[in-house]
Amino acid sequence: MGWLTGWLVPLVLFTGCTGGGTAEKYSTHFYGVFDTVVEIQAYAENQESFQRFAESVETRMRELHQLFDIYHTYDGMNNLKTVNDQAGKKPVQVAEEAIDLLSLYSEWYTKTGGAVDPTLGPLLAVWHDYREAYQSDPSQGRVPSEEELEAAAQLCVFSGLEIDPEASTLYLKHPGMRLDVGAAAKGYAAQLAAEESSKEGVFSYLISAGGNIIASGAPCDGRRSKWAVGIQQPFAETAGQYADVLYVTDCAVVTSGDYQRYYVADGKIYGHIIDPTTRMPAEEYHSVTILGEYSGISDLLSTAAFILPYPESRRLVEENGADAIWIFSDGRIEATEGAVQVMRDLGGATAE
Numbered sequence: 001m002g003w004l005t006g007w008l009v010p011l012v013l014f015t016g017c018t019g020g021g022t023a024e025k026y027s028t029h030f031y032g033v034f035d036t037v038v039e040i041q042a043y044a045e046n047q048e049s050f051q052r053f054a055e056s057v058e059t060r061m062r063e064l065h066q067l068f069d070i071y072h073t074y075d076g077m078n079n080l081k082t083v084n085d086q087a088g089k090k091p092v093q094v095a096e097e098a099i100d101l102l103s104l105y106s107e108w109y110t111k112t113g114g115a116v117d118p119t120l121g122p123l124l125a126v127w128h129d130y131r132e133a134y135q136s137d138p139s140q141g142r143v144p145s146e147e148e149l150e151a152a153a154q155l156c157v158f159s160g161l162e163i164d165p166e167a168s169t170l171y172l173k174h175p176g177m178r179l180d181v182g183a184a185a186k187g188y189a190a191q192l193a194a195e196e197s198s199k200e201g202v203f204s205y206l207i208s209a210g211g212n213i214i215a216s217g218a219p220c221d222g223r224r225s226k227w228a229v230g231i232q233q234p235f236a237e238t239a240g241q242y243a244d245v246l247y248v249t250d251c252a253v254v255t256s257g258d259y260q261r262y263y264v265a266d267g268k269i270y271g272h273i274i275d276p277t278t279r280m281p282a283e284e285y286h287s288v289t290i291l292g293e294y295s296g297i298s299d300l301l302s303t304a305a306f307i308l309p310y311p312e313s314r315r316l317v318e319e320n321g322a323d324a325i326w327i328f329s330d331g332r333i334e335a336t337e338g339a340v341q342v343m344r345d346l347g348g349a350t351a352e
């Protein structure tokens with residue numbers, strides 16, 4: 001699978017991107033990171049500029065995927081699986097991006113009252129195994145017993161995570177502890193990759209990584225000044241059905257939902273986002289979409305907002321200067337004022 005798949009190169013005149021001239025629209029996508037497809041669209045002055053940018057984003061996301069991976073080890077690298085394997089034994093030296101991500105988690109553990117917790121690994125692993133069993137054989141849709149969940153929860157000890165930025169080490173103090181950074185790794189990696197990649201000759205871009213979108217600048221087609229981002233209709237029967245469309249620029253748009261990663265037992269849906277207080281999948285919403293400045297933080301916020309009851313969820317979003325759209329399990333939609341302003345259907349926004 002080459003990274004140069006999916007070219008789309010209409011030549012267009014643009015205004016407002018660099019003050020005159022021509023820009024071409026390019027797009028590509030790649031697989032194999034964070035269990036999803038990553039799509040990149042950009043307006044650039046030529047193919048080389050786009051290629052340089054897209055290759056750099058891909059290379060960086062692959063590195064970060066390996067660093068945050070809890071299922072595989074890689075030659076010559078300590079990653080989060082190494083940290084998990086050394087739980088109760090010794091601190092593990094890791095690259096500073098892992099220290100930074102876990103530090104960000106710690107900050108948000110406090111801000112969300114523990115709703116997002118990187119040490120929930122043992123509990124998430126139980127649900128992961130039941131989901132996998134269902135995927136390999138849908139007649140195996142079962143729910144873990146309370147005892148099993150209780151035993152896993154005993155190993156989820158946030159205070160047992162030691163982050164030492166000086167030594168650049170992570171240590172899980174008790175045997176059986178396990179990190180899981182699935183709630184933020186994708187958004188965080190996409191953000192770092194976008195920030196660090198050379199934008200020479202790239203006027204604007206949109207990176208989409210499985211529910212995490214970074215929209216930078218505006219499309220250079222002279223007709224629109226905003227990127228259009230669809231909010232998927234949960235459990236829509238055909239792909240491409242949107243609950244609404246957002247018109248955005250310079251913004252991270254991150255969605256957490258129960259309609260893609262889930263399984264079914266006795267006719268009931270069990271999603272992959274787990275409420276630590278009940279140890280069960282959160283089920284008040286089908287999706288929560290965050291609009292924020294940074295994709296790493298917005299990713300943490302989307303998972304937390306998906307777990308918390310609505311008034312608390314809304315307070316968390318607003319107190320942290322973000323906007324959000326909640327699609328409740330009964331289909332009701334709520335949105336913050338800032339979100340309504342960029343919504344096509346519920347807010348009447350346009351791409352102009």
Ligand code: AMP
Pocket residue numbers: 115116117118120124180181182183184211255256257272273274275276299302303306307
């Ligand atoms: P997202 O799609 O960004 O909401 O992330 C969902 C992923 O985050 C799950 O697949 C788990 O790996 C992880 N996760 C689920 N529940 C929690 C939680 N309460 N705290 C931290 N991580 C979680």
Ligand code: MG
Pocket residue numbers: 182183184256298299300301302303
């Ligand atoms: Mg998230």
